[in-house]
Amino acid sequence: MNWRRTAAIGRKxxxxxxxxxxxxxxxxxxxxxxxxxxxxGARLDADHIPVYVFDQEGSQDSQALLKRFQASRYFxxxxxxxxxxxxxxxxxxxxxxLGLVIPWDFSxxxxxxxxxxxxxxxxxxDDNSAQLAEGYAQAVxxxxxxxxxxxxxxxxxxxQQAVAPLAVDYRTWFNEELESKxxxxxxxxALVMALMGALLSxxxxxxxxxxxxxxxxxxxxxxxxxxxxGKLVPYLVIGLFDAALCTVFAVGWFNTPFxxxxxxxxxxxxxxxxxxxxIGYMISVATKSQLGASQYALLVTLLPTSLxxxxxxxxxxxxxxxxxxTYVVYSRYYVTALKAxxxxxxxxxxxxxxxxxxxxxxxxxxxFATRAxxxxx
Amino acid sequence: MSEAFSIVVxxxxxxxxxxxAVNRISFSVARGEIFGLxxxxxxxxxxxIRMLCGLLTPTAGRVSVVGFDVARDPEEVRQHIGYMSQKxxxxxxxxxxxxxxxxxxxxxxKGAQLTERIAWALEMAGLNGGEExxxxxxxxxxxxxxxxxxxxxxRPRVLLLDEPTAGVDPLSRRLFWELIHQMSADGVxxxxxxxxxxxxxxCNRLALIEAGRLVATGSPSELKRGxxxxxxxxxxxxxxxxxxxxxxxxxxxxxxxxFGAALHVVVGAADRARAELPAALASAGVAxxxxxxxxxxxxxxxxxxxxxxxxxxxxx
Numbered sequence: 001m002n003w004r005r006t007a008a009i010g011r012k013x014x015x016x017x018x019x020x021x022x023x024x025x026x027x028x029x030x031x032x033x034x035x036x037x038x039x040x041g042a043r044l045d046a047d048h049i050p051v052y053v054f055d056q057e058g059s060q061d062s063q064a065l066l067k068r069f070q071a072s073r074y075f076x077x078x079x080x081x082x083x084x085x086x087x088x089x090x091x092x093x094x095x096x097x098l099g100l101v102i103p104w105d106f107s108x109x110x111x112x113x114x115x116x117x118x119x120x121x122x123x124x125x126d127d128n129s130a131q132l133a134e135g136y137a138q139a140v141x142x143x144x145x146x147x148x149x150x151x152x153x154x155x156x157x158x159x160q161q162a163v164a165p166l167a168v169d170y171r172t173w174f175n176e177e178l179e180s181k182x183x184x185x186x187x188x189x190a191l192v193m194a195l196m197g198a199l200l201s202x203x204x205x206x207x208x209x210x211x212x213x214x215x216x217x218x219x220x221x222x223x224x225x226x227x228x229x230g231k232l233v234p235y236l237v238i239g240l241f242d243a244a245l246c247t248v249f250a251v252g253w254f255n256t257p258f259x260x261x262x263x264x265x266x267x268x269x270x271x272x273x274x275x276x277x278x279i280g281y282m283i284s285v286a287t288k289s290q291l292g293a294s295q296y297a298l299l300v301t302l303l304p305t306s307l308x309x310x311x312x313x314x315x316x317x318x319x320x321x322x323x324x325x326t327y328v329v330y331s332r333y334y335v336t337a338l339k340a341x342x343x344x345x346x347x348x349x350x351x352x353x354x355x356x357x358x359x360x361x362x363x364x365x366x367x368f369a370t371r372a373x374x375x376x377x
Numbered sequence: 378m379s380e381a382f383s384i385v386v387x388x389x390x391x392x393x394x395x396x397x398a399v400n401r402i403s404f405s406v407a408r409g410e411i412f413g414l415x416x417x418x419x420x421x422x423x424x425x426i427r428m429l430c431g432l433l434t435p436t437a438g439r440v441s442v443v444g445f446d447v448a449r450d451p452e453e454v455r456q457h458i459g460y461m462s463q464k465x466x467x468x469x470x471x472x473x474x475x476x477x478x479x480x481x482x483x484x485x486x487k488g489a490q491l492t493e494r495i496a497w498a499l500e501m502a503g504l505n506g507g508e509e510x511x512x513x514x515x516x517x518x519x520x521x522x523x524x525x526x527x528x529x530x531x532r533p534r535v536l537l538l539d540e541p542t543a544g545v546d547p548l549s550r551r552l553f554w555e556l557i558h559q560m561s562a563d564g565v566x567x568x569x570x571x572x573x574x575x576x577x578x579x580c581n582r583l584a585l586i587e588a589g590r591l592v593a594t595g596s597p598s599e600l601k602r603g604x605x606x607x608x609x610x611x612x613x614x615x616x617x618x619x620x621x622x623x624x625x626x627x628x629x630x631x632x633x634x635x636f637g638a639a640l641h642v643v644v645g646a647a648d649r650a651r652a653e654l655p656a657a658l659a660s661a662g663v664a665x666x667x668x669x670x671x672x673x674x675x676x677x678x679x680x681x682x683x684x685x686x687x688x689x690x691x692x693x
Binding site: 002004005007008009011012015016019020211212213214215216217218219220221222223375376377 | 427430431432433434451452455456458460461462464466467468469470471475478479480481482483484485487527
């Protein structure tokens with residue numbers, strides 16, 4: 001391989017990206033927009049759930065329970081009503097997600113040590129939010145119920161220590177606040193890389209065919225290997241720049257923790273880019289048209305990366321056959337690595353399985369990519 | 378290694394599925410010669426030139442350029458050739474100097490030679506001071522000369538030009554041919570395809586190609602002399618079509634064809650025909666306004682030679 005020829009191709013490619021507003025958009029603006037949208041838009045947790053309350057009793061006890069709902073950051077009690085239909089109407093009109101009904105004999109039964117219940121009406125149109133609302137409501141009510149129990153024991157002369165109920169003290173590692181953005185944003189970098197890398201690389205060869213410059217290029221002594229390397233290295237550099245940009249944004253803007261090693265991030269990103277760029281390049285060689293190539297490239301890279309990589313949908317919750325498929329989805333290894341690097345503080349050594357899997361892909365894709373393009377019309 | 382010949386084409390065949398684009402073509406081009414492939418569109422000229430620079434693989438036959446077999450050593454061949462494809466495929470979004478630097482890089486031109494060659498190319502193309510212009514904004518003539526400059530960055534020994542003057546104004550075309558002649562004088566072998574008869578006259582030697590077959594080779598004057606056996610008359614008459622019918626039936630007329638608004642008629646003896654033809658035409662109601670002997674052009678030669686092949690094909 002002649003480095004001078006390769007460098008000439010690389011320089012030309014770089015100038016073309018810089019001068020083509022469409023490519024520039026894909027290279028710089030698209031990653032930023034993507035990370036912002038995913039950081040803000042794709043939140044899976046619910047807070048400030050709007051609540052309507054129908055307090056049939058209006059006692060001190062019922063007010064105490066309501067205060068707990070008020071105090072929780074998950075709920076906003078926005079309206080207290082005095083009849084049941086008002087609550088159902090509010091849910092129908094999407095004014096609230098949760099309707100709380102406190103029965104008229106609430107404090108009486110409570111003080112008689114009877115079992116009592118409050119009714120929660122939950123809007124189930126979005127099952128994820130509904131589950132979260134139910135869980136949070138349960139937690140609030142349980143907390144209240146514990147206090148009531150303890151008070152009752154104290155009044156009846158039992159020591160608090162003796163009767164304190166057993167409680168599990170949860171401690172969540174790696175994403176202490178259980179914030180879904182911390183779960184989403186590291187994986188989003190894989191999405192950015194897949195989109196940017198596949199789009200840009202799928203255009204390179206097709207562009208030469210469409211503009212008629214390929215014939216001239218083939219007639220020069222540059223080898224297929226030099227053409228491929230010269231064309232893809234600029235995109236590797238742009239990709240690494242984008243990864244750095246996304247990381248800075250994730251940490252600086254979204255306060256995502258970054259606990260792992262920068263080297264590991266670099267190594268895994270380079271390998272992922274080799275795979276993505278190789279795929280885009282082969283598609284470009286095969287289709288010879290920019291439009292067709294970019295569509296195929298998105299289909300082959302973005303789709304599996306967003307659905308089957310564990311980026312947003314946890315792999316261990318997928319049904320068996322789908323889970324089996326994810327093992328051949330190369331982006332799964334990168335997403336796993338990214339989450340481990342950002343959240344669990346992983347270094348290169350912790351990621352040997354992921355890095356090995358990606359290395360296999362890089363070698364295989366690289367092998368086929370170098371043979372994909374023949375210098376012939 | 379062939380001593381005198383820069384390009385040797387031997388029984389070259391190219392078939393696309395069942396269509397034979399190039400049918401057993403053979404010719405040789407001497408060092409420093411300007412060799413033209415002349416033929417109508419779709420006759421196989423571009424296919425031939427593409428096989429010469431290894432862009433297409435021949436179905437059969439052999440091509441050697443500066444002593445290297447194109448099929449076996451394509452990269453070695455490409456090191457020694459400059460190729461200009463039909464649409465002057467430059468990068469339109471690059472600046473003039475960036476295009477030159479790109480091709481210089483691909484051909485391994487470096488150091489002092491690089492600066493010298495770029496200065497030379499700019500001068501040659503008339504683009505001095507226009508280094509920073511975006512190539513896509515250039516007019517046809519400048520683009521064409523810039524493409525030539527890119528193709529010869531590395532001082533190739535052989536220059537292959539595929540329809541280099543298509544879509545270029547007449548003045549730029551003449552300028553371009555002057556450049557080609559200069560390069561040929563410096564020892565560069567030039568092979569050029571064209572369907573312009575007037576351009577073919579600039580070549581030292583020509584190969585006439587029709588429907589994938591080589592019809593004849595020779596210098597322009599050899600072809601003209603060899604093709605026309607007899608005298609050539611220009612006949613202007615009205616109506617033209619009826620005139621052609623009548624003339625073809627006259628004794629002593631060897632061949633007749635429409636050229637523009639007149640007829641070119643090949644006859645055994647010019648004097649006799651000049652005396653007899655107007656009368657024959659008049660008796661059929663065709664008025665003759667002009668009849669005079671002319672020197673045959675390449676086009677006459679081409680029509681005569683291509684026609685002969687058709688006749689041959691019909692009798693066989």
